[in-house]
Amino acid sequence: MPGSLNNKVAIVTGSAQGIGKAIALKLAGADANIVVTDTNVEGIEQTANEIKSLGRKTIAVRCNVADGKEVDELLKKTQEAFSTIDILVNNAGITRDNLLIRMDEKDWDIVLSVNLKGSFLVTKAVTPVMMRRRYGRIVNVASVVGLMGNAGQVNYAASKGGLIAFTKSVAKELASRNITCNAVAPGFIETPMTGKLPEKVKESYIKAIPLNRFGSADDVANVILFLASEDSGYITGQVIGVDGGMFMR
Ligand SMILES: NC(=O)c1ccc[n+]([C@@H]2O[C@H](COP(=O)([O-])OP(=O)(O)OC[C@H]3O[C@@H](n4cnc5c(N)ncnc54)[C@H](O)[C@@H]3O)[C@@H](O)[C@H]2O)c1
Numbered sequence: 001m002p003g004s005l006n007n008k009v010a011i012v013t014g015s016a017q018g019i020g021k022a023i024a025l026k027l028a029g030a031d032a033n034i035v036v037t038d039t040n041v042e043g044i045e046q047t048a049n050e051i052k053s054l055g056r057k058t059i060a061v062r063c064n065v066a067d068g069k070e071v072d073e074l075l076k077k078t079q080e081a082f083s084t085i086d087i088l089v090n091n092a093g094i095t096r097d098n099l100l101i102r103m104d105e106k107d108w109d110i111v112l113s114v115n116l117k118g119s120f121l122v123t124k125a126v127t128p129v130m131m132r133r134r135y136g137r138i139v140n141v142a143s144v145v146g147l148m149g150n151a152g153q154v155n156y157a158a159s160k161g162g163l164i165a166f167t168k169s170v171a172k173e174l175a176s177r178n179i180t181c182n183a184v185a186p187g188f189i190e191t192p193m194t195g196k197l198p199e200k201v202k203e204s205y206i207k208a209i210p211l212n213r214f215g216s217a218d219d220v221a222n223v224i225l226f227l228a229s230e231d232s233g234y235i236t237g238q239v240i241g242v243d244g245g246m247f248m249r
Pocket of ligand 1: 013016017019038039040043065066091092093142143186187188191193
């Protein structure tokens with residue numbers, strides 16, 4: 001859908017690398033202007049340079065989404081640069097995997113804090129702008145694990161399951177203002193996050209994927225482009241699996 005975002009302004013959290021970077025480049029390729037934000041400063045500058053070379057406007061802002069003050073600052077810088085916000089993609093996320101009996105309280109807290117509270121803080125911050133304009137597209141990057149559960153990921157699965165419930169609730173609250181809120185639930189996608197998995201574990205995961213391969217960051221970005229566009233205006237509160245058929249409802 002080249003050109004379909006027609007100068008809209010999008011914030012993409014966690015866009016220094018991986019799926020977030022692919023989303024930022026995909027939206028820019030459809031003529032959106034992008035706020036690239038992450039805790040990784042080198043990475044956001046690299047993504048922003050690639051966006052500039054596509055001829056789009058962009059700013060790179062360092063922000064930890066789990067910190068309310070930093071999120072307020074992100075909003076301020078976005079408003080100064082672009083005066084508006086049309087699209088938010090809550091993509092920043094982390095894992096701290098371990099079996100339940102071995103999981104530290106701090107590994108529970110940080111995963112819930114980044115993946116769930118971070119999405120709450122950024123969504124809350126952009127909502128008044130979108131409400132005033134009576135337009136908005138919010139897309140949350142959840143996970144198939146938030147639907148199915150996964151041994152060794154009680155913290156991560158709870159954060160993504162919570163994000164799905166958050167998505168549906170936001171969709172109900174904001175629908176009357178013409179703001180949609182949807183989630184994507186990726187399966188196993190080739191990124192630095194899954195690069196850490198041992199080969200044996202990867203092989204066992206592929207056996208559970210009907211399409212018989214890991215997905216690419218672009219597979220996820222393609223769906224997010226649609227959910228971020230005007231074309232998806234009658235879709236809200238939905239969870240779209242991008243998982244090669246791993247989980248069928
Ligand atoms: N890779 C997969 O297989 C997969 C599957 C399902 C869902 N996801 C989700 O997709 C999203 C992106 O994952 P990825 O695979 O690209 O991971 P990644 O680790 O490659 O990228 C995540 C990005 O988020 C940033 N980040 C981490 N903590 C942050 C914070 N507190 N504030 C701001 N930015 C922060 C990181 O610096 C990094 O750039 C995550 O939400 C992840 O849970 C990934």
